[in-house]
Amino acid sequence: MDASTRAPGYDLFKLIVAIILLILALILMWTSLSQTSIPPPATPSTTALSRSGQPLETSPTVGPVSPTPSPLTATASPIPPPIETTAVEPSLTPLPPLTETQAAKPSPTPIPTTTPAPEATTPPITEVPATDVCEAATARSRLHVGMDARILRRLNFRSSPGIRDNWLLTNVPGTQVQIVGGPECLPYWTGAYLWWQVQLPDGRVGWSAEGSLHGSFYFMEPK
Numbered sequence: 001m002d003a004s005t006r007a008p009g010y011d012l013f014k015l016i017v018a019i020i021l022l023i024l025a026l027i028l029m030w031t032s033l034s035q036t037s038i039p040p041p042a043t044p045s046t047t048a049l050s051r052s053g054q055p056l057e058t059s060p061t062v063g064p065v066s067p068t069p070s071p072l073t074a075t076a077s078p079i080p081p082p083i084e085t086t087a088v089e090p091s092l093t094p095l096p097p098l099t100e101t102q103a104a105k106p107s108p109t110p111i112p113t114t115t116p117a118p119e120a121t122t123p124p125i126t127e128v129p130a131t132d133v134c135e136a137a138t139a140r141s142r143l144h145v146g147m148d149a150r151i152l153r154r155l156n157f158r159s160s161p162g163i164r165d166n167w168l169l170t171n172v173p174g175t176q177v178q179i180v181g182g183p184e185c186l187p188y189w190t191g192a193y194l195w196w197q198v199q200l201p202d203g204r205v206g207w208s209a210e211g212s213l214h215g216s217f218y219f220m221e222p223k
Contacts, residue, residue, distance in 0.1 A: 133190075134185035137193070138185060146180075149176075151174065151219065152173055153219050155219045157204075159206055159207070175200070177208075179196050192213070193213060194210045198220075
C-alpha cells in the first residue's frame with residue numbers, strides 16, 4: 001500500500017485524539033473553576049474570656065483558598081485561670097459531755113391506775129311505821145265531816161277505803177261533794193292515803209283520798 005492511501009486514515013486518528021484531549025482539558029478547567037468559585041466555610045469565632053469576665057471578641061480571617069490546601073495553624077487563645085473559691089467548711093462544735101444525771105437511763109413513767117368509782121347504790125327503803133305516816137297524813141288534812149268540798153283533779157270514787165278492786169267511777173275537776181264520814185288512814189308503800197267518805201250531787205256515797213301519798217298536793221279542798 002502506498003503513502004497516499006494511509007494519509008487520510010492517520011490524519012483522522014490524530015483528529016480524534018486531539019478532540020478527546022481538548023474535551024479532557026475543558027473538563028479539568030471547569031472543575032477547577034467550580035472549586036474556586038465556592039466560598040470556603042467560615043471558621044466559627046472563638047470567644048475568649050478576660051480575667052474580669054468580659055468576653056473578648058475575635059473575628060475570623062477568611063483568606064482565599066488555593067487549590068493546594070495549606071496547613072492550618074492553630075492559634076490557642078490564653079485560657080483565663082480559674083477563679084479561686086475558698087470552701088468554707090462547717091465548724092463542728094463538739095457537744096458538751098453528758099452529765100451523770102443525763103447519762104442515766106430514764107426510768108419508765110408509771111402508768112396511773114384509775115380507781116373504779118363505787119357504783120351508786122339505791123339506799124334501801126326503810127319501812128316507816130304506820131303510826132308515823134298516818135300521823136303525818138292526818139296533820140296535813142284540811143277537811144272534816146259535814147264540810148262541802150270541791151274536787152281539784154281527776155279523782156277515783158271507790159266503794160270502800162284503799163286501792164283495790166273497788167273502783168266505781170272517776171270524778172272530774174270541779175265536782176262538788178259533801179264530806180259525810182271518815183277519815184280512814186291506810187299506809188301504802190312509804191306513805192299513806194287519808195280517805196274520806198263523800199256524797200255526790202246525785203246522792204251516791206263512796207270513798208275518795210284527800211291528798212297524794214306523801215302530801216305534796218291535794219285531790220280535794222274545802223269549798
